[in-house]
Amino acid sequence: MHFSVGALIEKDGKYLLIDRMNPPFGFAGIGGHVDEGEEDTIKALKREVKEESGLTATKCTLVCEEEIPGNFCKRGINTHYWYLYKCETTGEVVQNTKETKSIGWYSPAEMKKLELEPVWDYWFKKLEII
Ligand SMILES: [Zn+2]
Numbered sequence: 001m002h003f004s005v006g007a008l009i010e011k012d013g014k015y016l017l018i019d020r021m022n023p024p025f026g027f028a029g030i031g032g033h034v035d036e037g038e039e040d041t042i043k044a045l046k047r048e049v050k051e052e053s054g055l056t057a058t059k060c061t062l063v064c065e066e067e068i069p070g071n072f073c074k075r076g077i078n079t080h081y082w083y084l085y086k087c088e089t090t091g092e093v094v095q096n097t098k099e100t101k102s103i104g105w106y107s108p109a110e111m112k113k114l115e116l117e118p119v120w121d122y123w124f125k126k127l128e129i130i
Pocket of ligand 1: 002033072073074075077080
């Protein structure tokens with residue numbers, strides 16, 4: 001099993017989503033693996049937020065943690081244990097053109113019309129955001 005971190009980044013009622021260039025495809029929050037040997041999930045989270053959005057995550061609050069079966073990654077693992085955080089950020093959004101087709105802020109009404117990556121569709125519904 002792999003360990004993953006996800007970042008819920010919200011501003012003025014809109015959420016920061018990326019359109020993933022790599023599978024699993026779809027619109028997603030910022031997220032990624034906790035690298036092996038990297039035990040600090042906050043450190044992994046801040047690294048992913050910086051890499052994928054250009055933002056600096058400041059205050060990070062754990063929202064939930066959960067094992068998600070059927071959540072695959074390109075390294076061939078089918079189950080990930082996720083730590084989902086709500087993050088406050090500073091800085092400006094910069095698209096990572098290697099990992100994302102686009103990045104932007106979306107309202108819940110707009111998110112309902114998007115093809116969300118399954119795990120993020122699950123989180124946003126579970127948290128009653130959409
Ligand atoms: Zn993985």
